[in-house]
Amino acid sequence: MRDTMTEPLVRVDDLKMHFPIYTGVFRRHTGDVKAVDGVSFSIQPGETLGLVGESGCGKSTVGRALLRLYEPTAGRVVIEGEDIATLDPEALRRKRPTMQMVFQDPQASLNPRMTLSAIIAEPMVEHTSLTAEERQARVFELMDAVGLNRRFANRYPHEFSGGQRQRIGIARALALNPKFIICDEPIAALDVSIQAQVVNLLEDLQDKLGLTYLFISHDLSMVRHIADRVAVMYLGRIAELSPRDALYAQPLHPYAEALLSAVNEPDPNRARRERIILKGDVPSPANPPKGCSFCTRCPKVFARCRVERPELAEVQPGRFVACHLYTPDAGQTGASGVPEHNQQGASS
Amino acid sequence: MPDGAAPVLDVRGLKTVFRTRGGEIHAVNSVSFHLKRGEVLGVVGESGSGKSVTMMSLIGLLPSPPAEIRGGEVMLGDRDLLKIDAEELRQVRGAKVGFVFQDPMTSLNPVFTVGMQIMEPLREHMGLDKQQAEARAVELLQLVGIPDAAKRLKSYPHQFSGGMRQRVMIAIALACNPDVLIADEPTTALDVTIQAQILELVKELRQKLGMAIIWITHDLGVIATVADRVMVMYGGQVVEHGPVKELFAFPRHPYTRALLKTIPSITGHREARLQVIEGQPPILNATPTACPFRARCPHAMEICSRENPARRAVDAAPLGHGHDVACHWSPPALHEAAHA
Ligand SMILES: Nc1ncnc2c1ncn2[C@@H]1O[C@H](COP(=O)(O)OP(=O)(O)OP(=O)(O)O)[C@@H](O)[C@H]1O
Numbered sequence: 001m002r003d004t005m006t007e008p009l010v011r012v013d014d015l016k017m018h019f020p021i022y023t024g025v026f027r028r029h030t031g032d033v034k035a036v037d038g039v040s041f042s043i044q045p046g047e048t049l050g051l052v053g054e055s056g057c058g059k060s061t062v063g064r065a066l067l068r069l070y071e072p073t074a075g076r077v078v079i080e081g082e083d084i085a086t087l088d089p090e091a092l093r094r095k096r097p098t099m100q101m102v103f104q105d106p107q108a109s110l111n112p113r114m115t116l117s118a119i120i121a122e123p124m125v126e127h128t129s130l131t132a133e134e135r136q137a138r139v140f141e142l143m144d145a146v147g148l149n150r151r152f153a154n155r156y157p158h159e160f161s162g163g164q165r166q167r168i169g170i171a172r173a174l175a176l177n178p179k180f181i182i183c184d185e186p187i188a189a190l191d192v193s194i195q196a197q198v199v200n201l202l203e204d205l206q207d208k209l210g211l212t213y214l215f216i217s218h219d220l221s222m223v224r225h226i227a228d229r230v231a232v233m234y235l236g237r238i239a240e241l242s243p244r245d246a247l248y249a250q251p252l253h254p255y256a257e258a259l260l261s262a263v264n265e266p267d268p269n270r271a272r273r274e275r276i277i278l279k280g281d282v283p284s285p286a287n288p289p290k291g292c293s294f295c296t297r298c299p300k301v302f303a304r305c306r307v308e309r310p311e312l313a314e315v316q317p318g319r320f321v322a323c324h325l326y327t328p329d330a331g332q333t334g335a336s337g338v339p340e341h342n343q344q345g346a347s348s
Numbered sequence: 349m350p351d352g353a354a355p356v357l358d359v360r361g362l363k364t365v366f367r368t369r370g371g372e373i374h375a376v377n378s379v380s381f382h383l384k385r386g387e388v389l390g391v392v393g394e395s396g397s398g399k400s401v402t403m404m405s406l407i408g409l410l411p412s413p414p415a416e417i418r419g420g421e422v423m424l425g426d427r428d429l430l431k432i433d434a435e436e437l438r439q440v441r442g443a444k445v446g447f448v449f450q451d452p453m454t455s456l457n458p459v460f461t462v463g464m465q466i467m468e469p470l471r472e473h474m475g476l477d478k479q480q481a482e483a484r485a486v487e488l489l490q491l492v493g494i495p496d497a498a499k500r501l502k503s504y505p506h507q508f509s510g511g512m513r514q515r516v517m518i519a520i521a522l523a524c525n526p527d528v529l530i531a532d533e534p535t536t537a538l539d540v541t542i543q544a545q546i547l548e549l550v551k552e553l554r555q556k557l558g559m560a561i562i563w564i565t566h567d568l569g570v571i572a573t574v575a576d577r578v579m580v581m582y583g584g585q586v587v588e589h590g591p592v593k594e595l596f597a598f599p600r601h602p603y604t605r606a607l608l609k610t611i612p613s614i615t616g617h618r619e620a621r622l623q624v625i626e627g628q629p630p631i632l633n634a635t636p637t638a639c640p641f642r643a644r645c646p647h648a649m650e651i652c653s654r655e656n657p658a659r660r661a662v663d664a665a666p667l668g669h670g671h672d673v674a675c676h677w678s679p680p681a682l683h684e685a686a687h688a
Pocket residue numbers: 019033034035053054055056057058059060061062104285506507508509510511512537538539
């Protein structure tokens with residue numbers, strides 16, 4: 001097992017993030033949106049883990065909880081051996097520069113009253129002792145790296161197109177030479193050439209500086225390009241976690257299979273492969289189905305799926321799947337019989 | 349649609365300039381296109397090429413200053429949207445033209461619930477009472493695949509995921525069954541399965557209601573799936589336009605050709621490094637007198653820096669109705685050139 005050779009840089013054990021729902025005039029607590037409900041994985045130094053899955057399945061929430069932008073409901077997040085959840089504010093502040101996030105919504109992270117140059121330099125002001133000149137030089141370097149023309153340095157965010165704003169966010173995240181970057185849909189708003197440019201840049205930085213990425217994206221062809229391993233989430237849980245090539249060659253979990261089959265071929269003249277259209281409504285994370293959370297839409301559902309929740313288990317070397325098709329039926333959970341691995345989490 | 353039917357939307361020679369402290373930015377330069385009933389026009393192009401600004405100009409959504417519309421006509425039926433007054437324009441926006449913005453967080457109001465924001469146009473433009481509007485709002489949210497729709501009407505935008513907010517925007521745009529739907533990157537935050545669902549919905553709407561749709565996206569896979577025609581923008585101009593199959597089979601403009609080569613594939617060989625189009629986009633500080641792509645173009649010739657090429661038809665159809673390109677160069681015939 002690779003984990004015995006190197007300590008993972010990031011390790012997530014049974015992470016849960018529930019948002020309370022209040023209703024009525026008295027704002028009674030009537031339930032929870034279980035946005036993330038028991039997620040475990042680890043990321044090796046220098047590795048890129050892709051995180052994919054349906055809109056609303058909890059990907060951004062995982063990312064935010066990892067950086068403690070949310071206080072998780074339960075579970076552990078260990079980054080470089082330190083449990084993020086227990087760090088005091090000062091320790092957390094010192095740790096911040098090493099972990100960065102490129103946000104899905106660039107608007108939210110860009111101050112409309114600051115120029116592009118000031119926005120990119122801001123983290124350097126707070127966390128480094130660089131002089132104004134050194135900072136400016138670094139800003140230009142970063143602008144070149146993400147393909148923003150230096151002549152734009154004194155413009156304000158609203159003067160940029162959507163894709164240009166996204167690149168400002170990326171430049172800013174890179175400013176402090178972080179070790180671990182969570183990229184939340186970093187390229188969705190970019191045209192393909194700039195997407196390629198940004199992905200090449202992320203890969204170059206990884207080669208040069210050994211960066212580690214959690215790469216959240218809907219773009220399965222881009223994930224195939226950049227990720228070493230891919231986690232497929234469904235309704236707050238991981239359905240499958242597999243090495244990239246294995247997943248794309250043959251997805252094991254029925255949801256992963258449906259997801260991969262839905263990709264649009266970028267050429268109308270080329271025949272597409274058989275698409276699995278999922279029937280049925282997406283269940284609500286406030287009220288997930290009993291048993292397997294995918295059972296309401298799974299084309300391969302059978303009786304056991306509706307009563308027993310499948311746990312994530314290693315079903316082939318390096319491949320983790322939460323589905324009863326791959327687990328022997330003995331009324332047991334993933335904890336027995338199946339090869340145990342720390343990806344499973346909850347062992348501590 | 350029978351050819352020759354009058355277009356629902358006809359844009360001619362649109363020019364939009366921003367006046368900033370740093371000088372003028374000529375974001376949209378003589379852009380022309382039309383749209384027939386039930387048709388989907390896909391719009392692609394480099395980031396910053398003027399796609400959003402073009403569409404916002406059509407329906408008067410750019411604040412002026414700094415934006416200034418310097419010329420053109422935007423005919424919606426027999427009305428020129430650039431000439432009507434603010435109140436009439438507001439009516440058009442609510443009822444005739446639906447708009448999905450690129451950035452859902454800035455266009456949803458954070459202090460109102462999602463339900464209120466969907467119900468407002470229904471009550472104002474469709475004359476529904478509160479109960480009817482609520483029922484229709486639930487229906488719309490279900491159409492765009494939001495689970496537990498009735499309950500989630502009471503949520504605020506920040507309680508929705510990125511993709512859910514985008515779907516709320518789509519629901520609002522569709523609320524009044526508009527004649528024209530302008531969707532600016534409407535599915536970038538959506539996963540492929542929900543994207544497929546939305547694309548199905550769109551196809552159905554255009555068939556049932558004859559809704560005409562402008563779909564801006566960077567995802568050429570989506571274009572290949574929904575669009576009838578494609579318009580490619582670069583540097584504030586239309587550089588190529590044509591029926592989707594023909595354009596993909598035989599792209600004529602060097603930018604389009606480069607663009608099609610940059611897409612990574614989900615099947616087949618995995619490239620070690622992704623292709624990019626080298627060089628920087630043009631700075632649009634004046635009306636161009638040369639081809640905006642020339643600094644990055646492998647086929648640039650002497651004339652390209654003297655003369656900004658006009659659009660010319662490359663098939664028998666009249667300009668704007670078939671395949672056309674704005675370039676001084678002509679690619680070698682198809683059998684040598686396809687996917688070269
Ligand atoms: N602050 C919040 N309060 C209440 N519910 C929330 C909050 N943030 C997220 N949620 C809910 O948690 C679920 C997961 O949201 P999240 O943003 O993590 O999804 P996602 O996988 O990133 O989706 P997308 O691909 O659309 O961005 C959604 O149902 C969302 O409505």
